[in-house]
Amino acid sequence: MTTLARANLSTMSTTSTPIPSSPVLPRLPEELVASATFLLKRLGFSAKEQTMKAYEQTGLHPYHHGILTVLGDRSSETQGAIADALGYDRGQLVGMLDELEERGLVERRRDPNDRRRHIVSLTTDGEKTLRRLRALSKEIEDEFLSPLSNEERANLHALLYRLAEKHDPRCAAISAPVSPV
């Protein structure tokens, strides 16, 4: 606002006649914006930022949501299976599960058949929290995709999915492709 106007003025005053066509507005080189990969990286970062911001109110991180989702999907899993499914490091997962357990959202019990293993499952509170996080995620997604129509959103998803099949094989292990609108 005022800082922009001031910067503009000072720049104009220091040089005699630079290029009058564009104002001094910080913009990315066209060349970079023309790259889909570049946009993908920037938007992925924006999406992550916005998601984390929105999750602050819950006291949980998006990766907590990931864990709860896996457990909601498969009812119970060993820690190793959870880590592998999400691509998390097993050592890191321990701390995340500690936090979820402290809040009473998941519980760990020893596998009687292999006492090295912990079998993790959702508590009732965990299921409730999962439903809340699902709703929150839907809000975030709706906001993030708001510039696009429903058809465009489906189109985008289909294209991203095609890329994910190749670059993020964990996404591709599902049998069927996306059904367009």
Next chain:
Amino acid sequence: MTTLARANLSTMSTTSTPIPSSPVLPRLPEELVASATFLLKRLGFSAKEQTMKAYEQTGLHPYHHGILTVLGDRSSETQGAIADALGYDRGQLVGMLDELEERGLVERRRDPNDRRRHIVSLTTDGEKTLRRLRALSKEIEDEFLSPLSNEERANLHALLYRLAEKHDPRCAAISAPVSPV
């Protein structure tokens, strides 16, 4: 909301999996893969990883490319303008420019009109390196988008750009002037 067809396979109960190469790939919950935002975050990360990997051979980082591109586009800029254009932190930029300067790719000179400022520009070697990095980036992009046809790539880029206009205003069209409020 179910844009994906139901996965018909349970975890490990199937023995007739037609894919012989990979054993049992741990998969993400369908619910997550169904989210375009989720895919965007994962793919953004993959793209970043692959780019950094490819840049290793050059001894430079992708953010170095960003800086060189800005300078190639605008011939010379102050450090603050470079940082603002790319969204980098000014403090961080100093170190990056040190590295580029040590390699003789850019040069800093004092602005005689305002001796606080450094005006940065490409050297001849810097221009050559920029051309090399452009070619490398093109290769990376081509590889990353390889599952898509040319038309699909253009389609994807258009959709991503629409999102970037909202979430990463630095990407917004050059022609769009700012209405001073």
Next chain:
DNA sequence: TATTGTTATACTCTATAACTATA
């Protein structure tokens, strides 16, 4: 000896703010 979960360590980013020299 290999594997599951755990813990500790070290290294990379990033964000913040103090500092200088100019204005």
Next chain:
DNA sequence: TATAGTTATAGAGTATAACAATA
């Protein structure tokens, strides 16, 4: 006093490896 560039530092995040219990 405010700004451009520089430097230092602390915190988060991440990657790695050592470790105990069990197979």
